[in-house]
Amino acid sequence: MFSIITKCQRNSNDIEFVKLTMVFYKTGHNRVYKVLYITGAYSDWQKDKQCFTPNSADNISKNSLLQKEKLKYLRIAEKWEYAGKNWTPIELAHYFDKKNEVLDKYTSVSEIIKQIEKETAEQTRIRNGREFDNRRNARTFQYLHNCLERFTLSKYRKTFLNYLFRDITEKFIEDFIIYSKREGAKNGNRGGVFYKLHMLYKIVEYAQKKKLYNVNLGAFDKFKIYMKESPVVTKAVSHEIIMKIEQVDRSILKKCEHLYLDLFLFSYYAGGMSGIDICYLERHMINGDSLKYERIKTDKICRVILTEKALALIEKYKPLAYMNYLFPIFKLKNTSQHKMYTRVNYTTRMVAETLRKICAELGINHHIAWSTARSSFICKMLDEGYHVYQVAEMTGNSPMAIYKHYYGITDKEKISLMMNNMF
Structure with a gap:
């Protein structure tokens, strides 16, 4: 459940005028407030209808602006709800900010993995006078993404595409380790826990460097034992x-x-x-x-x-x-x-x-x-x-x-x- 309402209070600089604030709410989250740069006479504001009294062309124009502003956010929220996106009020409130700077802070884990995969694939190296791209290594990120998608669908009945970095918690990591071990046991191996955990850590570390919101590298502290490389059994034969x-x-x-x-x-x-x-x-x-x-x-x-x-x-x-x-x-x-x-x-x-x-x-x-x-x-x-x-x-x-x-x-x-x- 979500709502977007317009709240009014007297302008501290001139009490005869209003200061309008849009309030974004979604169940389970704190309310987020966004100041609107639309003002008018405090006496003309209708609290129950959340608009100005339409007694002049100026007020009618302001009401139209308020309606358009509210509708553009509602369309985005409804689009996200239809797609099953796990969005937050602060993400919606800053959706139309200049250059989408704040939206980028809420980029999903899936999008970051794809971004790292793309950056890795575009890297080149010269060996023996020949140029090689890095697409082979980039595929490892696609592999991890597929593993995480299967895990979230199996464990939580949710698509991994909607997961944000706030969702990479101790519980998530613990469940992912257990799931990987169980899947590995079916194939007679360890499930690649060391490899998968290291890759996931690198992705979260990358997000932290990009200063994305709600990134918690400390969630991995409890599982450092799994991030220590196990003794290697040599493939050598006599x-x-x-x-x-x-x-x-x-x-x-x-x-x-x-x-x-x-x-x-x-x-x-x-x-x-x-x-x-x-x-x-x-x-x-x-x-x-x-x-x-x-x-x-x-x-x-x-x-x-x-x-x-x-x-x-x-x-x-x-x-x-x-x-x-x-x-x-x-x-x-x-x-x-x-x-x-x-x-x-x-x-x-x-x-x-x-x-x-x-x-x-x-x-x-x-x-x-x-x-x-x-x-x-x-x-x-x-x-x-x-x-x-x-x-x-x-x-x-x-x-x-x-x-x-x-x-x-x-x-x-x-x-x-x-x-x-x-x-």
Whole structure:
């Protein structure tokens, strides 16, 4: 329930004249007052009708102005009510303010997420002399928005589109964590609570910097334990398992799957190179038996020593690769950045499918993906006694990141045997 009325009182500067104020009210909210710059004789004001006595052309004109002013706010309120918007009286009172400065202070969480997504997508970075946009990273905000929409519909039966920052409370965050955990449990994972909570925090932090109203970063204080990164379980597998994959009977593979297997093996041979970096590799990056490139996802420079196996794969695909690329990923029609990204995503999926097929054939019970090559390479090099800084130079990771995210035990049976002998 809402109402808009015009209240009158004597003007303090001249008691013979009125001071008119529009009062905005909505159930559950404080009244908001807005001064109207329309005046007239106090004796002509009709309190019950909220207008001046129409005894002159001047008063009739003033009544018309008052009616128009009230109607324009009523139209907005009725439009919001029809759309189911969770609006406030102060938001309505300042809707027509100059430049909408106050309206912007009440921008919904959904609109801010879309704004951040747009700003992120428009960012560009230069890698290896090539310009890349940031649309891949921007999609993560769309992902969070979709998660929040499913959550609010499931938990509160409300669309997330109407949520303001005053609605991001401790209770909201707690319910979102519980919901994410339950959804994750259905899929055998943790629901990405750490990732989702960090992203939501960044959005609220962004809103605070923009000085939006009713932003409460303190609502996250209670849940800092969930914002601490959990210990990472490495994706690495032992060198022996990689060798089994390398030596698989290729007669079980389709012709195109030979390429997808070789891309994974090249990644392992060449410093655990990420899939997107392999797709964009060009010949000018090679100098003898070394390869220098800039990681696309970060600003790190990698200097890789190419093994004989890695060089052999480069030579194998030299006649098939388009233009100056090392591998036949892109074709003549893949000229735009969007088409090239699409091709990279397709190749990543096909590498994963090929590896699943090979693991099923060989009876390998590990989940192996393209990204497994990086962890496995790091573990092999460190286990062989190479210094972490040498490994860091080849992988483009800091020593801290290597130990935190990639290094782990890959040969538990061997360690178990050694420990039994020791103890």
